[in-house]
Amino acid sequence: MIEYSLLITSAVLVGIGIYMASTKKNLLKIFIGIEILATGVNLNFISLAFIKYGELSDALANSIVITSIVIDGVLVGVGLALTLLVYRRYGTLNVDVLRKLRW
Amino acid sequence: MQLVNPIFDVLIISGLVPIITTLLAFFLKDREKLRYLGFVGFIGYIILIIYILQDFVWTNNFELTLMDIPGSSKLALNDFSKFFILVFSILALPTYLHSINYMEEDRNLSNYYVLVGVMLFGLIGITVADDLFTFFVFWEAMAISSYVLVGFRYHLDEPLEAAVKYIVISGVASLILLYGISFVYGLAGALTIDSILSFLGGVGGQSIYPVLFAASLFMIGFGVKAAYFPLWTWLPDAHPAAPSPISALLSGIVIKAGILGLAKFALPFFLVESRIFYPVFLAITLLTLTVANLMALMQDDIKRLLAYSSIANIGFILIGYTVAVKGYVDIGLASAFAHVFTHALGKGAAFLAVGGILYLIHTRSISKLEGFGKLYPSVAGVLMLALFSLGGLPPLPGFWSKWLLIFSAVEAGELLLAFFGVINSVFAVIYYIWLFQRLFFSEPSEELKKSKPLPPYLGSSLLMIGILLLAFGLYPNLIYEPAYAAASFLESLFQTLF
Numbered sequence: 270m271i272e273y274s275l276l277i278t279s280a281v282l283v284g285i286g287i288y289m290a291s292t293k294k295n296l297l298k299i300f301i302g303i304e305i306l307a308t309g310v311n312l313n314f315i316s317l318a319f320i321k322y323g324e325l326s327d328a329l330a331n332s333i334v335i336t337s338i339v340i341d342g343v344l345v346g347v348g349l350a351l352t353l354l355v356y357r358r359y360g361t362l363n364v365d366v367l368r369k370l371r372w
Numbered sequence: 373m374q375l376v377n378p379i380f381d382v383l384i385i386s387g388l389v390p391i392i393t394t395l396l397a398f399f400l401k402d403r404e405k406l407r408y409l410g411f412v413g414f415i416g417y418i419i420l421i422i423y424i425l426q427d428f429v430w431t432n433n434f435e436l437t438l439m440d441i442p443g444s445s446k447l448a449l450n451d452f453s454k455f456f457i458l459v460f461s462i463l464a465l466p467t468y469l470h471s472i473n474y475m476e477e478d479r480n481l482s483n484y485y486v487l488v489g490v491m492l493f494g495l496i497g498i499t500v501a502d503d504l505f506t507f508f509v510f511w512e513a514m515a516i517s518s519y520v521l522v523g524f525r526y527h528l529d530e531p532l533e534a535a536v537k538y539i540v541i542s543g544v545a546s547l548i549l550l551y552g553i554s555f556v557y558g559l560a561g562a563l564t565i566d567s568i569l570s571f572l573g574g575v576g577g578q579s580i581y582p583v584l585f586a587a588s589l590f591m592i593g594f595g596v597k598a599a600y601f602p603l604w605t606w607l608p609d610a611h612p613a614a615p616s617p618i619s620a621l622l623s624g625i626v627i628k629a630g631i632l633g634l635a636k637f638a639l640p641f642f643l644v645e646s647r648i649f650y651p652v653f654l655a656i657t658l659l660t661l662t663v664a665n666l667m668a669l670m671q672d673d674i675k676r677l678l679a680y681s682s683i684a685n686i687g688f689i690l691i692g693y694t695v696a697v698k699g700y701v702d703i704g705l706a707s708a709f710a711h712v713f714t715h716a717l718g719k720g721a722a723f724l725a726v727g728g729i730l731y732l733i734h735t736r737s738i739s740k741l742e743g744f745g746k747l748y749p750s751v752a753g754v755l756m757l758a759l760f761s762l763g764g765l766p767p768l769p770g771f772w773s774k775w776l777l778i779f780s781a782v783e784a785g786e787l788l789l790a791f792f793g794v795i796n797s798v799f800a801v802i803y804y805i806w807l808f809q810r811l812f813f814s815e816p817s818e819e820l821k822k823s824k825p826l827p828p829y830l831g832s833s834l835l836m837i838g839i840l841l842l843a844f845g846l847y848p849n850l851i852y853e854p855a856y857a858a859a860s861f862l863e864s865l866f867q868t869l870f
Contacts, residue, residue, distance in 0.1 A: 283551055286544075286547075287544060287548075290540060290544050291544075296536070299540055303540075303543055303544060303547065306544065306547045307547055307550075309551075310547055310550045310551045310554060313551060313554040313555075313558075314554045314557065317554055317555070317557055317558030318557075320558065321558060321561055329505070329557070329562065329563070330557065332439075332505075333505055333508075333553075333557075336505075336509060337508075337550060340508075340509070340512045340516075341547075343512070343516055344512070344516060344539070344543050344546075347516055347519055347520060347539060348536075348539050348540070348543065351519075351523060351526075351532065351535055351536050351539060352536075354523075354526050354532055355532060355536060358529075358532065364536070367533040367536060367537070
């Protein structure tokens with residue numbers, strides 16, 4: 270039963286991440302949502318390795334997760350740099366100020 | 373000749389471009405010289421094209437396993453990847469030339485050329501990756517550098533907002549793609565295309581929910597990059613906001629990365645579940661074509677018009693995919709790939725010509741550009757050549773690929789798709805001719821007349837892509853034969869699924 274609880278946990282994390290990224294107004298919260306989404310995806314890899322092979326250390330899953338953590342770091346780093354630029358320019362983190370384009 | 377191994381050579385040549393750019397940037401301090409960094413990429417991609425076209429590489433297929441972990445990491449240089457490498461590098465050449473003049477006023481020029489190099493390296497890597505893990509790494513290299521390039525002029529409002537929107541939507545989409553990859557890993561136990569195909573061959577045409585779920589996640593993940601119907605909201609903002617050479621790359625080849633991933637990794641799933649995905653593809657194709665064309669008609673901003681026309685052309689490419697999902701894999705994919713090539717050329721040329729307009733006259737509003745064609749017939753001429761190719765007038769390349777798409781739809785018995793294809797093609801020609809009439813047959817206004825001469829590198833990039841358009845239009849077999857080779861390669865790969 271433990272494997273399905275792992276899958277459900279990661280699905281819940283992915284759900285929370287997508288919900289935060291699509292509904293939150295604060296840019297920082299949006300990027301926190303993306304990080305939660307990434308964590309859920311990584312957990313999914315590990316839990317599927319556990320289901321498939323019965324151990325938590327499948328080499329392929331581990332290498333993907335480590336690579337994915339690095340990539341998420343870069344993604345969120347670029348996102349936070351943009352957030353900083355938005356804050357310097359508009360003095361707020363609310364995405365509603367970004368109204369020049371039609372969202 | 374080869375250095376190490378053809379697969380590594382391709383990666384080394386395109387990977388050396390950003391590295392040499394970085395090293396040279398240390399020695400070139402003043403801006404006047406920094407702009408010539410564009411030549412590094414120009415020369416690099418000429419070498420890549422010559423390398424790919426030499427007999428030994430062009431006629432053979434290569435495979436290479438990277439790590440000891442079974443089924444984890446594999447590279448392949450086959451007919452499919454060679455076709456896409458050719459498309460990507462051909463558009464890279466005029467873009468690099470164009471950048472030398474277009475970006476000369478910008479800050480951080482060395483960063484610009486390094487980022488373009490990394491983006492193109494990611495695209496070349498996507499074509500040779502034969503498993504989803506390697507594919508995802510190159511995919512993110514391409515995606516993250518494109519976020520930065522969209523927001524490159526961050527001191528302006530529009531690029532900053534567009535970049536924020538792009539990174540949020542596209543970042544979530546790549547993670548959804550990774551979520552799909554994780555289910556594929558759970559199902560097949562490995563990520564190479566061979567193990568995916570042998571797993572799907574064992575499913576035996578039965579509907580199982582995990583396969584369906586993974587396929588839907590792929591459809592969302594690749595769909596945001598490829599920008600089809602409900603997922604294209606970021607494109608009309610991000611593509612116009614980027615500097616024009618980057619718009620040409622984004623609209624010409626970066627959205628084709630989604631199309632490539634869809635063909636190579638997601639199509640097996642769609643073929644297995646074709647009962648469910650065939651109507652989905654049909655609906656998406658019709659909606660993408662029609663809605664995007666209607667939106668394009670309402671734009672005054674010329675770059676937004678081109679961005680919507682990109683979405684409409686993705687709809688055309690999806691006609692081929694719908695035919696392929698129905699079971700006619702080789703004719704569907706061959707015509708879709710031919711359109712990938714001609715759209716990359718046509719949209720690249722259009723955005724580069726608009727870049728020329730922006731360089732000469734700082735406005736994107738069509739109503740202010742009336743009569744532009746009388747002042748600069750060469751720039752407006754290349755723009756019209758590109759637009760007529762996109763609209764599908766003979767003898768330009770766009771005509772041949774649209775004809776092939778409609779022919780393949782008729783061949784597969786998809787009369788509805790063929791009908792919508794023809795209607796939308798005519799529709800697109802109407803707004804291109806309307807644009808043509810406003811650019812060439814109106815009197816130029818007073819403020820338009822204060823003008824400067826066309827700079828040399830920008831002019832030669834326009835000349836180059838104009839010649840390419842005419843050449844591929846007169847010899848359409850040069851497009852169709854590699855496209856057909858790529859499609860039949862994939863068909864023989866997917867043969868086990870039928």
